[in-house]
Amino acid sequence: MIANLWHILGFSGVRYLCPIKPRPGETPRFWRGSPAHVGVFKHARDIITPDPRVNSLPVYAPADGTLIELIQHNTLWGGAGYFVPYLNLITVRTVVEGEFYQLCHIAARSCPLPLGSRVRMGQKIAMTGLNGWVTVIDGMPCSHLHIMVAKKTLRRKEGFVSTRIRWEQTPVYL
Numbered sequence: 001m002i003a004n005l006w007h008i009l010g011f012s013g014v015r016y017l018c019p020i021k022p023r024p025g026e027t028p029r030f031w032r033g034s035p036a037h038v039g040v041f042k043h044a045r046d047i048i049t050p051d052p053r054v055n056s057l058p059v060y061a062p063a064d065g066t067l068i069e070l071i072q073h074n075t076l077w078g079g080a081g082y083f084v085p086y087l088n089l090i091t092v093r094t095v096v097e098g099e100f101y102q103l104c105h106i107a108a109r110s111c112p113l114p115l116g117s118r119v120r121m122g123q124k125i126a127m128t129g130l131n132g133w134v135t136v137i138d139g140m141p142c143s144h145l146h147i148m149v150a151k152k153t154l155r156r157k158e159g160f161v162s163t164r165i166r167w168e169q170t171p172v173y174l
Contacts, residue, residue, distance in 0.1 A: 004097075007096075007099070011163055011164045012099065012163045012165050013094070013096030013099050015063075016062040016063050016147075016149065016165050017060070017062045017167075017168050018062065018168075019061070019103055019147060020049060020057055020128070028048075029048045031046040031144055034046050034135065034146075040150070040158045041148060043165065044147065044162055045148075045165065046144040046145070047145045048143070049128045049143045049145055051141070052127070052128040052129050052130050056127045056129065058127060058128075059103060059106060059128060059145060060122050060125065061119040061120060063101060064094065065092035066092065066116065066117070066118055066119070067113050067114075067116060067117045067118075069091035069115070070091075070111055070113070071088050072090075072109055073088070075131060076132075077130050077133075077141060078133070078136070079134065079135060079136030080133065083132050083133040084132060084133045085132075087104055087131055087132030088106045088108060088129055089103065098153075099150070100150055100151075102147070103125075103126070103145060104145070104146035104148075105128065105131060105132060105134070105144065106126040106128065106129050107127040107128060111125055130143060148162050149163050150162045151163055
């Protein structure tokens with residue numbers, strides 16, 4: 001019942017851990033201002049990561065759930081919407097009815113789990129990657145891991161709407 005109340009208020013039904021573990025002395029940093037975070041995606045967040053071509057980081061499950069979608073064969077990326085179809089992602093249905101989370105820009109072939117697998121909060125599920133539509137500044141990609149928590153709805157043609165994420169720890173936004 002409380003989860004439904006959180007959804008009514010526009011928040012996730014569960015609390016999430018940051019899917020990237022910072023190195024000692026660091027705090028996860030979240031980037032604001034993505035041109036892709038509009039409409040049903042408006043509450044999605046981007047976690048700044050090192051360039052995965054040089055320093056790929058492990059990606060951990062931010063909450064318990066079941067793996068329901070996995071795309072991990074893409075290696076193309078670029079700074080325009082044209083590159084959206086080349087996005088690698090993981091979608092996990094949570095224990096809260098109608099809620100799921102999605103992690104995007106994972107490395108190609110980095111998730112060892114088959115569809116239907118149960119994932120546990122804190123379990124390593126992939127590595128950071130570079131694929132799909134990313135912001136490019138001076139020819140360099142702004143490397144990040146995209147996270148969105150959403151709930152299913154019949155009110156939107158897309159069938160879902162993003163929710164504000166309730167974090168275990170307060171993230172730092174840039």
